[in-house]
Amino acid sequence: MSEEENNMKWYEQLFCGLPIALISIGGAVGGLCGGLAFALNISVFSKELSTGKKYLFTSLITLGAVISYFIILVVLAIVFPETFA
Template identity: 40%
Template sequence: MQLEVKHPDFQSQRLEVKCGSLFSGSKLKLNGTDLKKVKGIYTVRADNGKELSVQLKHNFFDPIPKVKIEGKIIELATPLTWFEYIWIGIPILLIFVGGAIGGVCGGLAATGSGRLFRSDRSAVSKYGLSALLTLGAALCYVILVTVIHFVLETT
């Protein structure tokens, strides 16, 4: 997913954010070219020739970052609501039941739920599919623990 950054210093150029996947972070692009970041900061030449510092600020389990240009925050999408964050974070509770294994299963499910809530699906399908991801994470946890227990018991 690529989102255009609306900023007055980039009228004749196209500044956009390519949202990351599960295993890669978001990237900043100028006129279709990936920009390099140094210590988390991109240096971008604006329309007037001035170099601006740009940062991508990530939120917890939200795949769409905020863009910070010279200290000013730009929202690329409507922020998730508090109850959406609560719903997305429910699988993280597996960490209290299952430690590291529960945390991995819950973290993957929460990341998937965050991506679901940023999709174009209806609200009912977002919540329903997110609930299925949570149940799937719990089932995955139980299967993993059972397999590990069985392997350790037989050796």
């Protein structure tokens, strides 16, 4: 575990790790989006912000990861239509 994760409470780590669930539905693309969002969430929680702002920003990052996943999926479906048939 990194130093930032050691300073976080268990429920903060759980909240930051929510984007990792994209792996279960999205495979490699979901893992990429979820992993990047997880790293960003950890960095937000290590900043000197109010608790409300930390949860707001990490929620927006997680939402952005989900939206990015679906955008990438649509682009891949357009580029490789026979794969998604």
